[in-house]
Amino acid sequence: MPKRGKNYQEARKLIDRATLYDVEEAIDLAVQSSKAKFDETVEIHVKLGVDSRHADQQVRGAIVLPHGTGKSRKVLVFAKGEKLKEAEAGGADYAGGEELADKIKNENWFDFDVVVATPDMMGTVGKLGKILGPKGLMPNPKSGTVTMDVERAIKEIKAGKVEYRLDKTNIIHCPLGKVSFGKEKLDENLKALMEAIIKAKPAAAKGQYLKSVTIATTMGPGVKINPQKIG
Secondary structure, eight states: OOOOOHHHHHHHTTOOTTOOBOHHHHHHHHHHTOOSSSOOEEEEEEEESSOTTSGGGOOEEEEEOTTOOSOOOOEEEEOOTHHHHHHHHTTOSEEESHHHHHHHHHHOOOOOSEEEEOGGGHHHHHTTHHHHGGGTOOOOGGGTOBOSOHHHHHHHHHHTEEEEEBOTTSEEEEEEEEGGGOHHHHHHHHHHHHHHHHHTOOTTOOSOSEEEEEEEESSSOOEEEOGGGOO
């Protein structure tokens, strides 16, 4: 295991690994433990009591955080005709069709953070599944990125919409904002996100749903939250 730097070691002293903290205290400690010279992102990691290998236990969705994420995101829209004009007028960073698909496929181009597509363009986008899928960039109706209302989709993404989804180890990883947001805004973002995740609990999920909840800054140590104090 690589040796951690001095700042990390100092931050580590603030946090008791064995303690499950209340939400407000955990956020306070995460912010206090931010020692980097840049405005670190505060992230949340939620392990769920589900099995993502089963389709009826998938947890996936999207939410516009009350205070956004503090990060500007570039949006690529696959559309044609009037919807292409709507995307361009609505603030898409890139909008087009086959030519953009070819650029991704042939030039390994990824100068964007989110992909939105109208349903009639999914034939084109589907061919990029093996490229976009592993990067978490494939549009999906559940996250609102396959839609005819492209203007609204762009607006929400720019306002701080985040997608939550399980990884292979049944953990959801999501940004909550920046350290500079302060405790109150981070607390509101966390509660909004956790409310959405709890509402998305699959009917097939048995036993304890929230297994563990941890928050951490980009360079800082994890702070464990008591799952029973959430929701």
